Amino acid sequence: MAKHLVQTRLNGEPVEFLCDPHATLLDALRNTLQRTGAKEGCASGDCGACSVLLDGRLVCACLVLAAEVEGCEVTSVEGVAQAAQLHPIQQKLLEHAALQCGVCTPGIVVAAKALLDRNPDPSEREVRYWLAGNLCRCTGYDKIIRAILDAAAELRG
Amino acid sequence: MTNESKYRFVGTRPLRHDGVDKVTGRAQFGADFALPDMLWGRTLRSPHAHARILRMDTHRARALPGVAAVVTAADLPEVEPGPGPVNLRDLSCNVLARNKVLYHGHALAAVAATTEALAAEALELIEVEYEPLPPVLSLDDALAPGAAILHEGRAPKRYKVSGPTNVAARCEFSRGDLTRGFAEADLLLKRSFRTQTVHQGYIEPHAVLAQTGADGRSTLWCCTQGAFMVRHYCSALLGLDSAKLRVVPSEIGGGFGGKTTVYQEPVALLLSRVSGRPVKMVMSREEVFRATGPGCATRVEVKLGARRDGTLTAARASLWYEAGAFPGSPVEPGAMCIFAPYRIENLFIEGFDVCCNKPKTTAYRAPGAPQAAFAMESLLDELAQVLKLDPLELRSRNAAQKGDQLAYGPRFKEIGLTETLSKAREHPHYKAPLEAGCGRGVAVGFWFNAGMNSSATLHLGGDGGVSLVTGNPDIGGSRASLAMLCAEELGIEVERVRPVVADTDTAPYTDLTGGSRVTFATGMAVVEASRKLVAELCARAARIWDCEPAQVTFHEGRCLPTAASGLDHSPLSVAELAARMAQTGGPINAQAQLTARGPGPGFATHICDVRVDPETGRVEVLRYTAIQDAGRAIHPSYVEGQMQGGAAQGIGWALNEEYLYDENGALENAGFLDYRIPVASDLPMIDTVLVEVPNPTHPYGVRGVGETPIVAPLAAVANAVRAATGVRMTELPISPPRLLAALGLKQNGGAR
Ligand code: FES
Numbered sequence: 001m002a003k004h005l006v007q008t009r010l011n012g013e014p015v016e017f018l019c020d021p022h023a024t025l026l027d028a029l030r031n032t033l034q035r036t037g038a039k040e041g042c043a044s045g046d047c048g049a050c051s052v053l054l055d056g057r058l059v060c061a062c063l064v065l066a067a068e069v070e071g072c073e074v075t076s077v078e079g080v081a082q083a084a085q086l087h088p089i090q091q092k093l094l095e096h097a098a099l100q101c102g103v104c105t106p107g108i109v110v111a112a113k114a115l116l117d118r119n120p121d122p123s124e125r126e127v128r129y130w131l132a133g134n135l136c137r138c139t140g141y142d143k144i145i146r147a148i149l150d151a152a153a154e155l156r157g
Numbered sequence: 158m159t160n161e162s163k164y165r166f167v168g169t170r171p172l173r174h175d176g177v178d179k180v181t182g183r184a185q186f187g188a189d190f191a192l193p194d195m196l197w198g199r200t201l202r203s204p205h206a207h208a209r210i211l212r213m214d215t216h217r218a219r220a221l222p223g224v225a226a227v228v229t230a231a232d233l234p235e236v237e238p239g240p241g242p243v244n245l246r247d248l249s250c251n252v253l254a255r256n257k258v259l260y261h262g263h264a265l266a267a268v269a270a271t272t273e274a275l276a277a278e279a280l281e282l283i284e285v286e287y288e289p290l291p292p293v294l295s296l297d298d299a300l301a302p303g304a305a306i307l308h309e310g311r312a313p314k315r316y317k318v319s320g321p322t323n324v325a326a327r328c329e330f331s332r333g334d335l336t337r338g339f340a341e342a343d344l345l346l347k348r349s350f351r352t353q354t355v356h357q358g359y360i361e362p363h364a365v366l367a368q369t370g371a372d373g374r375s376t377l378w379c380c381t382q383g384a385f386m387v388r389h390y391c392s393a394l395l396g397l398d399s400a401k402l403r404v405v406p407s408e409i410g411g412g413f414g415g416k417t418t419v420y421q422e423p424v425a426l427l428l429s430r431v432s433g434r435p436v437k438m439v440m441s442r443e444e445v446f447r448a449t450g451p452g453c454a455t456r457v458e459v460k461l462g463a464r465r466d467g468t469l470t471a472a473r474a475s476l477w478y479e480a481g482a483f484p485g486s487p488v489e490p491g492a493m494c495i496f497a498p499y500r501i502e503n504l505f506i507e508g509f510d511v512c513c514n515k516p517k518t519t520a521y522r523a524p525g526a527p528q529a530a531f532a533m534e535s536l537l538d539e540l541a542q543v544l545k546l547d548p549l550e551l552r553s554r555n556a557a558q559k560g561d562q563l564a565y566g567p568r569f570k571e572i573g574l575t576e577t578l579s580k581a582r583e584h585p586h587y588k589a590p591l592e593a594g595c596g597r598g599v600a601v602g603f604w605f606n607a608g609m610n611s612s613a614t615l616h617l618g619g620d621g622g623v624s625l626v627t628g629n630p631d632i633g634g635s636r637a638s639l640a641m642l643c644a645e646e647l648g649i650e651v652e653r654v655r656p657v658v659a660d661t662d663t664a665p666y667t668d669l670t671g672g673s674r675v676t677f678a679t680g681m682a683v684v685e686a687s688r689k690l691v692a693e694l695c696a697r698a699a700r701i702w703d704c705e706p707a708q709v710t711f712h713e714g715r716c717l718p719t720a721a722s723g724l725d726h727s728p729l730s731v732a733e734l735a736a737r738m739a740q741t742g743g744p745i746n747a748q749a750q751l752t753a754r755g756p757g758p759g760f761a762t763h764i765c766d767v768r769v770d771p772e773t774g775r776v777e778v779l780r781y782t783a784i785q786d787a788g789r790a791i792h793p794s795y796v797e798g799q800m801q802g803g804a805a806q807g808i809g810w811a812l813n814e815e816y817l818y819d820e821n822g823a824l825e826n827a828g829f830l831d832y833r834i835p836v837a838s839d840l841p842m843i844d845t846v847l848v849e850v851p852n853p854t855h856p857y858g859v860r861g862v863g864e865t866p867i868v869a870p871l872a873a874v875a876n877a878v879r880a881a882t883g884v885r886m887t888e889l890p891i892s893p894p895r896l897l898a899a900l901g902l903k904q905n906g907g908a909r
């Protein structure tokens with residue numbers, strides 16, 4: 001099967017890669033581009049561990065074909081911190097001890113960023129519903145929700 | 158919470174050392190490793206729940222271009238069961254089936270090929286001829302007369318029966334005189350409870366990368382709760398010299414007991430040895446559900462005798478736990494736990510380990526205890542209701558105290574059950590008013606906690622920082638808690654300690670991360686190693702001051718002359734002594750190893766409020782409070798996190814989670830869409846109250862905290878549902894269809 005050449009932007013930089021027509025964006029990120037921050041927890045859109053932004057929109061990278069991102073702007077967890085400066089969401093997750101094993105964390109970071117980018121002042125309920133697609137088996141979500149509300153407050157200044 | 162204690166770091170909340178890596182995506186989990194020239198391995202799995210393997214032909218798969226290796230059980234040596242607690246022959250047969258497949262999803266063969274797609278294609282070319290056998294899918298099936306037998310010709314342990322049986326073992330504990338105890342009671346209650354198969358549900362699927370060199374030395378990178386465990390099982394199953402195998406634990410994306418054994422690790426190793434190339438294997442979520450975990454389904458029958466004032470006079474329990482395909486359910490710990498929180502003079506407990514055609518069950522957080530507590534704590538709730546006693550008061554009247562003897566022998570030292578009960582009674586949650594249609598339940602949880610073997614090595618750097626090397630994968634913040642113990646002892650900042658989770662060639666031996674043991678047991682080794690390091694620092698100061706080491710003392714990170722010495726020197730800090738190592742005797746390292754005794758049992762009391770929708774049968778958890786004796790919380794945030802996470806897992810177990818099989822034994826909900834674990838919008842905030850009754854055997858009073866929190870929620874939720882609806886749910890999960898059926902029955906006068 002002939003491979004596709006895909007040209008896209010990843011975390012602000014132009015990249016190009018070859019992919020099989022049926023390869024997912026998650027495959028391309030993890031196996032072709034060696035960006036293993038997005039995790040595969042299910043490959044069926046149910047866990048959110050693979051969350052990335054596609055032109056600013058929150059998607060499950062396991063449900064997007066790699067070939068579809070031609071000409072798009074992809075933001076993965078690797079692009080959330082600016083150089084050595086953590087994003088307030090990342091900093092607050094750490095301060096609230098909102099991760100235990102940490103495998104869900106990249107997806108939570110990206111999903112929370114997508115939320116706060118569009119809604120700077122969400123209620124607890126809004127955060128809970130927004131994150132309903134991001135499974136965490138370790139924390140019971142309590143500290144994650146608090147961290148995101150705290151990050152929102154800090155971002156509002 | 159303020160840190161009014163005598164400690165500088167213990168009880169504070171520093172940022173974890175591996176935190177930045179984990180929030181930026183840099184941390185490497187099991188599936189994040191790759192090597193040049195790497196092959197992809199995939200596993201052929203049984204489409205039958207129970208069948209004899211008549212013939213297997215792998216020729217066509219081998220002939221497919223791009224396929225580098227195909228392996229089956231024929232490539233594994235036949236191993237003896239061995240003396241350890243895990244039967245190695247069973248483990249081998251679970252890793253690759255021999256003669257028989259015992260569950261839908263049982264691995265039979267594996268292929269390594271240049272791409273995952275090719276490997277999958279090759280699997281389709283493997284021909285297997287089966288003779289299907291009747292599947293045994295429940296305890297009732299397994300115990301029925303004339304049931305198909307999974308392991309023909311295998312005699313059960315401690316259990317006498319004529320003819321073949323699926324019972325693999327029986328255990329028994331007793332004390333006092335049961336007949337007399339029941340005769341002394343004013344009231345007898347008896348009920349039977351059931352729970353279904355559940356999965357640990359860690360978000361990271363099992364993953365391994367294996368590499369073998371031309372010299373026969375291999376390296377495995379994998380996500381596991383214990384690298385030494387993986388090394389042991391892999392070398393035993395493959396008949397390898399374990400000196401030729403190095404296991405590197407990756408970051409681990411959850412385990413909850415489910416990563417305390419091996420599945421594809423020995424297979425990937427074998428494929429890499431056959432092909433001479435690196436082989437990576439990552440399970441799909443479906444494979445994780447079908448062939449790993451799960452936690453066992455159970456039936457537990459409890460009978461209680463009580464006086465009118467609530468005093469328990471006698472208790473009897475029978476427990477049947479599904480082991481799955483091979484013997485080894487956690488029925489024995491379940492039996493040991495069931496009455497542990499209470500002082501009961503007369504008791505009898507028996508447990509049965511029962512095989513059936515489901516995946517071999519694996520440890521799941523406080524293995525065996527939640528199911529046992531569901532039965533006991535539900536029946537206690539009923540007792541309180543009949544006696545018109547406050548349910549916490551009933552528990553307090555019977556609560557075990559220091560000195561009380563457990564059914565299995567030992568006596569309790571300091572324990573915090575009574576403290577958690579009184580904190581629960583005082584908590585605003587317990588007094589808050591409830592709306593109509595809502596109910597409140599409480600329950601107690603108990604877990605032993607484990608000690609086992611641990612080591613720790615400290616290397617002092619010239620900068621005065623310390624590398625802290627252990628072999629315990631950090632599953633929930635143990636790098637931080639271990640580093641804090643080290644910092645406390647050495648009087649240096651927590652950030653100056655660099656905790657390292659090392660591979661099996663580098664780390665001193667440690668048992669796996671499990672049994673809530675790392676901060677307790679490995680923590681003890683860290684404290685001991687730190688004290689050795691301090692002794693060496695004092696010796697170095699003595700050399701500098703030209704005095705006896707006994708004339709030097711250590712306080713808050715500095716060596717100084719003792720008052721008695723009469724010497725007058727300005728103190729030397731760890732950093733100053735580190736800078737002068739080369740002149741005072743060379744490098745400074747310290748190591749400690751121990752078998753940790755006296756882990757100190759954990760107790761918790763949970764309070765749960767629910768609202769039940771009578772139309773749909775949906776149960777919503779409105780408020781939840783977990784109160785637990787942590788002994789001493791080294792890093793309180795991560796202790797709270799364990800309590801909240803355990804509560805959430807328990808709520809899922811109580812309300813939603815169960816394996817659904819079709820009549821042929823095929824798992825029907827092998828994905829997160831249909832096996833629904835709690836999501837953020839399902840839960841409220843989970844309040845925590847830390848109780849600290851120090852464990853006398855630990856230098857800082859630590860008790861394990863990870864497992865206890867999952868023990869109470871099953872009954873706490875069920876008791877809340879009872880309070881809201883008047884219906885006692887004796888079977889989990891309390892899913893909408895099950896609850897609706899029970900509510901309907903009640904309306905028709907069929908139930909109380
Ligand atoms: S891996 Fe994409 S949602 Fe789970």
Ligand code: FES
Pocket residue numbers: 098099100101102103104105135136137138139360410411
């Ligand atoms: S921290 Fe482990 S899954 Fe969220």
